[in-house]
Amino acid sequence: MDAWAIFWAVVLIVVLIIFTGVSIVVGIGGFSDVKALFRDIDEQHHEDDLTDDD
Amino acid sequence: MDPTQDFVSNFSAIDWGIVAIYLIATVAVGIYANRYIKNMADYVVAGRSLKSHLAVATMLGSEIGLVTVMYAAQKGFSNGFAAFHIGIAAGVTCFFIGVTGFIVVPLRKTGVMTIPEYYGQRFGKGVRVFGALVLAAAGILNMGVYLKAGGMFVTALTGMTDPNAVNIVMTILIALVLLYTILGGMVSVVITDYIQFLVLSFVMIVICFLAVGNLGWTPIVETVKTVHKEAGFNPFNQDGFGLPYVIWMIFTFGLVSCAVWPTAVMRVCAAKDISVVKHLYRWSAIGFMTRFIIPQFLGICALAWLWQQGGEGSRFFPEGGGIIDNADETLRAMPLFLSQILPVGLIGLVAAGMLAAFMSTHDSYLLCWAAIIVEDVIGPLAGDRLTTKRRLFLARLFIFLTGVFLLVWSIFYPLEQDMLDYLAVSGAIYFTGAFAVLLLGLYWKRASSAGAYVALASGLFALLGLQPVREALHLTNEDLGMEINEAAIGLTTVTASLLLMFVVSLLFPDRKKPNATEGAS
Numbered sequence: 001m002d003a004w005a006i007f008w009a010v011v012l013i014v015v016l017i018i019f020t021g022v023s024i025v026v027g028i029g030g031f032s033d034v035k036a037l038f039r040d041i042d043e044q045h046h047e048d049d050l051t052d053d054d
Numbered sequence: 055m056d057p058t059q060d061f062v063s064n065f066s067a068i069d070w071g072i073v074a075i076y077l078i079a080t081v082a083v084g085i086y087a088n089r090y091i092k093n094m095a096d097y098v099v100a101g102r103s104l105k106s107h108l109a110v111a112t113m114l115g116s117e118i119g120l121v122t123v124m125y126a127a128q129k130g131f132s133n134g135f136a137a138f139h140i141g142i143a144a145g146v147t148c149f150f151i152g153v154t155g156f157i158v159v160p161l162r163k164t165g166v167m168t169i170p171e172y173y174g175q176r177f178g179k180g181v182r183v184f185g186a187l188v189l190a191a192a193g194i195l196n197m198g199v200y201l202k203a204g205g206m207f208v209t210a211l212t213g214m215t216d217p218n219a220v221n222i223v224m225t226i227l228i229a230l231v232l233l234y235t236i237l238g239g240m241v242s243v244v245i246t247d248y249i250q251f252l253v254l255s256f257v258m259i260v261i262c263f264l265a266v267g268n269l270g271w272t273p274i275v276e277t278v279k280t281v282h283k284e285a286g287f288n289p290f291n292q293d294g295f296g297l298p299y300v301i302w303m304i305f306t307f308g309l310v311s312c313a314v315w316p317t318a319v320m321r322v323c324a325a326k327d328i329s330v331v332k333h334l335y336r337w338s339a340i341g342f343m344t345r346f347i348i349p350q351f352l353g354i355c356a357l358a359w360l361w362q363q364g365g366e367g368s369r370f371f372p373e374g375g376g377i378i379d380n381a382d383e384t385l386r387a388m389p390l391f392l393s394q395i396l397p398v399g400l401i402g403l404v405a406a407g408m409l410a411a412f413m414s415t416h417d418s419y420l421l422c423w424a425a426i427i428v429e430d431v432i433g434p435l436a437g438d439r440l441t442t443k444r445r446l447f448l449a450r451l452f453i454f455l456t457g458v459f460l461l462v463w464s465i466f467y468p469l470e471q472d473m474l475d476y477l478a479v480s481g482a483i484y485f486t487g488a489f490a491v492l493l494l495g496l497y498w499k500r501a502s503s504a505g506a507y508v509a510l511a512s513g514l515f516a517l518l519g520l521q522p523v524r525e526a527l528h529l530t531n532e533d534l535g536m537e538i539n540e541a542a543i544g545l546t547t548v549t550a551s552l553l554l555m556f557v558v559s560l561l562f563p564d565r566k567k568p569n570a571t572e573g574a575s
Binding site: 008009016018033037 | 110111141245256284
């Protein structure tokens with residue numbers, strides 16, 4: 001039982017450390033992606049409008 | 055008996071203010087995102103413009119929802135540290151999919167927007183419509199307890215004890231979700247998922263440290279030893295989960311949740327290209343593991359804290375050992391614990407983060423089921439007569455109708471088992487058949503439409519895993535005189551679906567290859 005307790009404690013610590021790191025990376029990178037998303041959709045709509053005009 | 059009545063929540067007017075500001079801001083995002091919606095692709099897959107970081111954030115934002123936090127915490131409370139195996143199963147399987155591209159890469163290559171659309175490409179229009187109906191029915195049934203989890207979380211955290219409070223909170227929550235999902239579609243889903251991911255990840259990490267600081271690591275471990283004994287640590291122990299349950303979790307919350315469950319697949323379809331898909335899964339492995347392990351740990355902390363308040367013979371711990379046999383009360387344990395240890399201000403942020411998580415899960419799912427009904431049932435049947443404007447109107451109408459159904463179901467369905475088990479079983483009605491159809495459809499040329507029909511229909515056997523269904527049919531363990539749990543029923547259904555599809559495909563092969571474009575949007 002004690003071996004399992006140590007194992008789960010290690011799992012919990014590792015998960016907390018990695019999750020913190022991923023949250024920071026994804027949080028910062030995600031912000032630029034949000035801006036790019038709006039830009040891409042606008043561009044798609046612009047291209048669609050041009051195609052419709054043709 | 056109301057287990058919250060002896061505890062006074064720390065939730066204050068300041069916390070209500072934080073929640074109100076957060077919710078108003080979320081609805082405002084939905085309204086803002088509406089200006090980017092011009093066609094069904096914008097509404098359903100955000101114009102296929104998601105890049106890696108945002109794709110990861112939005113996938114985690116949807117998957118680490120309030121419902122996940124609640125049912126995972128319930129498992130931690132009910133089974134101790136052994137419940138962590140579910141997180142490990144989910145994380146390892148997700149990473150495996152990210153490395154190999156198993157199912158998701160060939161699926162993305164087909165260019166479909168939904169799984170039933172793939173059925174249409176591979177097996178024809180009939181399978182597409184039938185598969186979509188099974189998927190939507192199972193998915194909406196699966197969602198049926200989400201509102202209840204949200205209502206219970208809010209009432210327990212804020213200290214509401216009125217018997218009608220849960221129903222009132224559920225009504226307000228579903229009204230808010232419907233408002234901004236109907237307005238904004240996938241673009242607002244992506245943005246709110248991102249914000250929610252930021253808030254919730256911060257909140258969950260802080261709560262873990264606060265909980266350990268408050269209780270101490272050794273007392274937490276000792277409580278699990280006292281209450282759950284060996285089964286609280288060893289997932290293979292027969293007094294707890296046992297091997298079949300572990301396999302069922304690897305399949306359900308590992309493989310299915312990552313590669314077959316439609317909201318995850320929707321992210322695959324929305325990704326810019328295959329490299330983003332693989333990147334998405336490799337990074338999301340952390341989230342798939344975390345979304346179980348951190349809330350489960352909070353459930354374990356709730357166990358330790360409530361044990362310290364009364365010990366054996368108290369409300370949550372009956373004489374003779376173990377924990378109370380009441381799913382509603384074990385579900386309430388974690389928010390009740392948070393309401394006692396979190397300070398003013400932080401508790402408001404937790405409530406706001408969790409509510410945002412709740413809304414983010416709901417919007418993804420509502421959007422998913424509505425898109426499937428419109429694109430995969432009505433669309434193929436109506437042919438070219440369905441204009442873009444009408445498709446958007448119908449999607450919004452079905453989102454509204456699903457919301458009404460969820461409210462009614464949440465109020466009247468008696469949850470008589472752990473929420474995680476309810477979700478696994480109700481989801482299995484769809485995914486047992488879908489797994490067989492996807493796996494054999496993508497990797498076996500001789501898979502036929504007759505086999506696909508049979509595999510999809512066989513998922514209905516999973517209904518026997520729902521406790522009220524078993525009671526209605528007199529098939530409980532007591533009636534049968536033997537122990538048959540959800541895991542056994544689920545695994546049997548999966549095996550049966552695969553075998554049936556294989557055998558029926560051999561017996562009734564397709565006469566000609568279905569037109570690749572038939573049934574596609």
